[in-house]
Amino acid sequence: MRRGALIAAAGLVLAGVTTQSASIADPGCLPVGTVGTPEVTVDESTAGLSDFAPATVALPEQVYFRTTTESFNRRWTFATRDGNVYVKEAAAQGSWRTVALPGCLAGTIAGVSADDDEVMLIDRDGRFITMDRALSAPKDWNWSSRYGTPLWTGPGNTLPPGALTWSWSVLSPDEDHVWTDTAGNEHPVGGAKVSHVFALTHGGQRIQYVDPWLPVDHSYEMGLPFGGRFQAVALSTSASTSLIVNRFGDFYTRLYDFDISGADKVFFRYSYQDQRGLPEAPDMLSERIDSRYAAIQLPAPDWVAQPKVPGEITDRISIHRTGPGSAARELRVEGRDGGRTGFWRKTLTENAWTFVTTDQPLAGAALENSPVNRAEETLSPPSPYDYQGVSPQGWTASVQSFDLAVSPTPLRIEFGDGTELDVVLHTVDGLRQTPQQPGITDQPRFFDGTIEVPQQLLAELDTQPATVRNFVRNTLGGNRFTDTSVDVTDARLHIAVWEITLNRR
Structure with a gap:
């Protein structure tokens, strides 16, 4: 901090x-x-x-x-x-x-x-x-x-x-x-x-x-x-x-x-x-x-995929600053090239890795290092926290696979006439001074939240169904961003600005 x-x-x-x-x-x-x-x-x-x-x-x-x-x-x-x-x-x-x-x-x-x-x-x-x-x-x-x-x-x-x-x-x-x-x-x-x-x-x-x-x-x-x-x-x-x-x-x-x-x-x-x-x-x-x-x-910077290393590598990786500013970082990964040991290196923004020979024994565990990105083959299961609730006005809100560390989260609004509105719920795990249990538990966890209406939907609002137009104009004031507090437990998710509680499904 x-x-x-x-x-x-x-x-x-x-x-x-x-x-x-x-x-x-x-x-x-x-x-x-x-x-x-x-x-x-x-x-x-x-x-x-x-x-x-x-x-x-x-x-x-x-x-x-x-x-x-x-x-x-x-x-x-x-x-x-x-x-x-x-x-x-x-x-x-x-x-x-x-x-x-x-x-x-x-x-x-x-x-x-x-x-x-x-x-x-x-x-x-x-x-x-x-x-x-x-x-x-x-x-x-x-x-x-x-x-x-x-x-x-x-x-x-x-x-x-x-x-x-x-x-x-x-x-x-x-x-x-x-x-x-x-x-x-x-x-x-x-x-x-x-x-x-x-x-x-x-x-x-x-x-x-x-x-x-x-x-x-x-x-x-x-x-x-x-x-x-x-x-x-x-x-x-x-x-x-x-x-x-x-x-x-x-x-x-x-x-x-x-x-x-x-x-x-x-x-x-x-x-x-x-x-x-x-x-x-x-x-x-x-x-x-x-x-x-x-x-x-906001939102904060997301993850950036780096280029593949063109050679053998291990899981011994390292990053360090090289000067002022966010781009001044050097990435290193232990490996081998042409039978010589050493490390592959690049700056944060370079498009290719170069090899530095050290002839030191490799200390890390070898990685398969396929020539193409295979990250999606190793994904863990989605978060099991799905929530749904009905507002006092009668429309239904639902969130799927809520993860406390991931933002934004898709938020779907369903109206009685069968129309739907997909917006985005941004959440930031805010400042607190008392201990909080890790993960999502029965202890309420409070977030600084913001509901975002997609810019294209706002631009085309006049062409949307009447229920969607009325909701955006009346409930959200025609604004692209609406701030709200959000609190979550393993049983429910509450969005304060709408006075709606979504229960765990």
Whole structure:
């Protein structure tokens, strides 16, 4: 969650706070530090690195992939072995040193993922530990086991159960500056950063993300391609851009996080109305309060299919930022070409992959990598949540295969004379400060909703049956977009603006 100017003040307050008692993610010895605040000053030296003992375990000369055991940002490369963490300068060959962990962490670390100026560590119990100021000198690094509301001071959190893999993602004003929405407009990242753990769960059928400013739960998700039915075998995320692949070597990328999704209405202004051609705001405050500037275009960016790799590949994939802006990303996938091992690489927008030879042994599991896209052959079953209900006015509304992470959803209106109207229900899993159960359960789940009438139908409204014309003009006010709250359980779906409850079928 991107924090605006508020976080700077919060960081000053929290700098002197220490952890007093154990929690789900608190080993009991870590200060809160100033985790999550932007780096006002950065020490470009290596001060403190020589204080770390030389590594005594076998580690690669160079790390080419951001995985859960080896990772990098533009300054440092990290690795974990046997519960410990090791570091070297990213541009240097070898020269690994053993990071001096707080005593309670020594020998407990099972995973590491670096992005921007933060490093996420996960211990053997799945607990999150964050190291901040990771673009500065090692003497400046600090640690925190805190995670969750309020303001990254919550009791801590853990990796979602059953995660196949995970990745730490940070989007920041210092490194990224701006990001681009679906209208092509650039937006300032804001006064701070947006940080998530993205986890591939449920056998590759779901992506859950865990933000340190949101409640201590595992309730937020990013929908997969093909209406959430794509089955991924690997995931990597950097600067809010995710890269996934299935067992046939079909790659997709998506720019998405909590704020980009449309959920953070406290700090940002969003709109489904076309924002193309409107001037871009000079700063975050102007964008939020001045309607002369472009709002953030909704819906959020969708998944983009990437070209097929022209050679052998494994499921060892990686994405990392290469500079400011949403297009500055490099994709990598381990593989082989002409009998030599290495990795295939491309930028986010290039149309073809090129091969880089490393002659390192392949570490990932081989993928079939068919020459054509076969994603539809591996789709999971549709969501089982179908709802239907009758309005007080007598018309019937129905929704099929509702998925909390997928938007938009087709919404059909049926009238007594047999005519039908197909509209679209957009849903955004909004900001909350109390825990929510994962998935759709008997606990009501509240969404920011918007009903959209197709533009072509509006343009041809006079040619539509009378019941459709009257409904659009009277019930929807002739508007293309109508905002509404939507709450859902495993038994019903309620659309507030129409005062209609759809029951599970």
